[in-house]
Amino acid sequence: MDTSSHREVRTLGPTHTLPDYVSALEKALTADGPALGCGPVHSTSVRSDISLLVATSGSTGTPKEIALTAAALTASATASNKFLEAAKGDTWSLLLPLTHIAGINVLMRAMQLGTEPVDLRNHVGSYPHADFTAIVPTQLFNALNENSDLLKHLQGAKAVLVGGASLSQDLRAQGAAAGINIVATYGMSETSGGCIYDGVALDGVAFEIASDGRIKISGPVLADIEKDNGWFITQDLGKIVDGKLQVIGRADDVIISGGENISLSAIEAEINRKFPNLLVAAFSTPDSKWGQALHIAVQSTDEKIKSELSDVLVQAIGSHAKPKSVLLLDKLPQIGIGKIDRISLAKLVSE
Template identity: 55%
Template sequence: MEQNAQRELLAANPEWSVRELMARLAEALASQGPALSLGQSATRIVDGDISLVVATTGSSGVAKEVGLSAAALVSSAQGSNKFLAASPGDTWSLLLPATHIAGINVLIRCLELGTEPVDLRKQQGPYPKVDFTAIVPTHLFRALKGDSNLLKHLVDAKAVLVGGAALSDELRKEATAAGINIVTTYGMTETCGGCIYNGQALAGVEVKIVEGNRIAIKGSVLATSYIGAESLWKQEMHDGWFFTSDFGKLENGRLIVEGRVDDVLICGGVNISISAVERFLQNRFPALTLAAFGVKNSEWGDALHLAFAGDTPADQKLMTEFLVEEFGPEAKPRGFLTLAELPLIGIGKVDRKKLAELHQEGTH
């Protein structure tokens, strides 16, 4: 297919079986059928080198449609399988929604291995054994806190990819002690999902730290563009490097992700990282499901708030003392929100904008 040719864009039907979705995906990757979009898209025609369009919403709430080429998607799958030493015939289980790049990646890895994923998204009872799987930290938490079927499934796998959100040190230690071979992943839709495993770049991927400690990624897994917002994509690209919205550092050649560029609250003139607050609290209160978020405040500019989910009681007084001691008086939470569950964007990412809205609703 010519580089400047165009092709139809077809919305993936959520009613498709995994087998049919894989068949459609294989045709899209081989340019033998329409490109696929995950979710509804206003676009009907895309450039010929686009095989998949994935809608993504960052924590800032800005929606984008990411156009991915077959070359990038296959490179991501091959890099993942190579890192894990996966061989033809090895199996993956599907525990993630096929409406997100992380779920689609499982399917493409299976296409590369000549197998079909074991669909466990609605599994009840014992789980069959597979070689590999991919999950978010919430799965890990549930497995370690009572879901014995899922726990056995994860323990029996050769490796378990964990991504989508930050994994607390406590949860990782508990998983390792339980016998789960954890491989943490970092990436985003713009990099065909996870492209850094255990701090190391996959084959064909480079990572560096640029001004402001921002993480930049280069390589064969990068998206082609934002559909309908090509100028925005060009703003994020610098000499072949994609500047992410995360900041971090490199230590002994390994990437350590420290938080999002846009997750900093300015409380009383002091910068406070929401990610740093969450990591700090999660390591001290590992049994809690929590999230930090900001609310505009006439006195403080941004005021730190905390949200809790589930039945485990939160010691708000002790938390406040810890935060003030660690981050200073500006980090004193100005409000607490208790919910049945945290609102999410995508898989595993907390919707902080929604938390702020829920707080506002509760104060009126």
């Protein structure tokens, strides 16, 4: 293999400091150093034009490595700061892991504004001020229900990006009522993270709905991935309402139980409407009688919630939505940032 057109991949471990990451990222964006590995990457080299290699969570399939150029990362950061009307000197706080594209994006945006990211990943106590930050829905839930210090930090920011997983309307409404200026983001590693804010495409980005209902994205933020005439076709279903994108759910999260189609996203949305203070996850397991069986996992110790959830789903959706089991867990397993690990949940039921 001709290695002259390739560069080394360097992955930083948990002992490395934030300045180490910033320095490594700056060098990766130029020809001065190796590409930066983000997460558990296995490749040791990439093409010379690749600056970042991201290991995806693989929450619904085989983990992948996504290659991003400096141009894509820069386009994403520039468009994000422009949408938020961030100015030179504004600060970003880091509340997300640097093993994920969302954490790297915080560094990119801060670098563009000429400021150092405020590292709050393992912070305890009162939080310092930052103009902008990015979190996942679980962190918003925790701020509203148990972490008053984090809540004050979010309230003091000009805008708080919330992405990485589906943000329910009820949770968003709670956050808004608490005085948090929430901007819901949609994107993935293949799009350099969030590229659609509150249903609006960032500068240079476009979206459409494919004939099968899946969301298509184009623009300079796309990774070095397979495209269909310039479009990246996601595995998410969506619709366009008044020019804005509404994400319906995963194209592959519909199960068939007893001949009935059941959307796991719809199940979770219905529970969230009735129980906005509960963290829940719908998942399925193979079933010899029904084909696939619906289960619900709840972050709770309240036994009464089992029958209450079943009743709500039967009344709202129908008898076919009655779960085979409701698991009470101290904490819902996650993979990546804010994504429920449905594979681990299914294993718990099968054990």
